[in-house]
């Protein structure tokens with residue numbers, strides 16, 4: 292009979308130092324220390340992109356003390372109106388509302404902006420905000436392609452303001468405990484991480500060119516992306532499945548779990564990436580795969596990612612999750628808890644949160660998002676370490692973007708693990724960046 296450990300026993304042996312190693316490592320630079328907001332000053336936020344995830348940003352900011360949403364920004368008047376009511380209900384004031392983020396960046400009273408727009412806007416908006424002296428909370432993925440990730444990291448370092456990436460599981464209360472136990476050898480030497488996600492998304496059909504609805508500013512929606520005619524199956528949400536604006540399920544949801552694998556295995560960029568799959572379930576405008584398996588290979592470790600967008604079959608009773616395999620056992624985890632198995636596949640420990648958190652659902656907010664925002668605010672106000680500083684978050688993102696490139700070119704990519712650049716494959720490396728609408732090219 293394997294020994295069953297109590298949580299207390301586990302916690303007593305978890306050294307905070309072990310957990311600490313794995314937490315965010317970007318402290319404020321001396322440059323940003325000079326601009327820390329006073330302990331009693333309210334932190335004013337502008338939230339950009341308020342239909343779905345942006346609404347979670349608003350409620351998370353409301354859960355933090357002495358922070359307020361003073362401005363909202365959306366190019367669709369329907370969602371701006373709804374978010375305005377949400378702010379009024381939560382904060383007791385009507386926020387100023389603006390369609391064009393560039394106008395908001397001129398407002399001195401705004402300390403930080405949060406970004407939950409479609410992904411072709413993430414890095415351009417974040418870089419503009421850094422240049423304007425604002426702190427940034429940017430949803431995952433913070434960039435549309437690897438080159439934008441590099442530029443965003445460069446901009447953060449140049450302008451010295453903070454950038455928190457919106458992979459909120461880095462702030463989940465039980466994660467340091469898990470990572471501490473793995474570092475201490477609870478499953479021996481950890482060498483394999485398996486990440487998965489499943490959903491039952493419907494077809495997006497074949498889009499028709501139709502007049503732009505009066506409630507939408509299509510020009511601003513497109514922003515940095517080269518112009519295309521408006522079609523009726525892109526906005527809202529379905530832009531995720533078009534290369535021009537989105538990054539597919541791998542960045543949409545793989546980000547959460549693959550990032551946990553990196554943390555658990557204590558690795559950064561891999562040596563090789565290969566990805567296979569296809570759009571099997573429906574035939575429609577969807578340009579990415581709906582079924583994908585990716586391998587990220589290291590010298591003596593490996594991570595796999597499996598995304599199923601149109602088939603909800605779960606693994607180990609979880610629609611999304613991670614297993615970390617080692618020489619002496621396996622750890623199974625998700626946003627709601629974790630289990631540890633010995634090498635006879637006997638469960639030796641289980642922890643489940645009493646109140647489950649819907650944070651890792653496709654669109655949800657929840658306690659973990661609240662904690663991630665609190666960490667961002669504590670970093671701005673008190674100089675605390677960010678749990679997901681952009682320089683670290685961008686490593687997971689670059690890997691996942693390379694998975695998309697590997698799938699697109701249909702071969703193994705060999706990488707320079709210091710920067711992720713693809714070796715000896717010009718065609719694949721051409722996909723490292725994108726074209727911009729003239730006048731919208733990124734500059735740091």
Ligand SMILES: NC(=O)c1ccc[n+]([C@@H]2O[C@H](COP(=O)([O-])OP(=O)(O)OC[C@H]3O[C@@H](n4cnc5c(N)ncnc54)[C@H](O)[C@@H]3O)[C@@H](O)[C@H]2O)c1
Nearest residue numbers: 340342343344364365366367407408430512527528653654
């Ligand atoms: N961290 C998480 O758990 C989590 C969960 C859900 C979504 N997300 C991320 O949040 C982002 C938004 O996702 P969503 O589901 O809310 O998308 P959505 O399409 O539902 O909403 C995007 C909103 O942005 C607005 N918008 C478009 N261009 C804009 C611009 N230039 N300025 C201001 N607003 C603009 C749209 O009108 C819309 O209201 C995505 O990157 C997604 O991956 C993260």
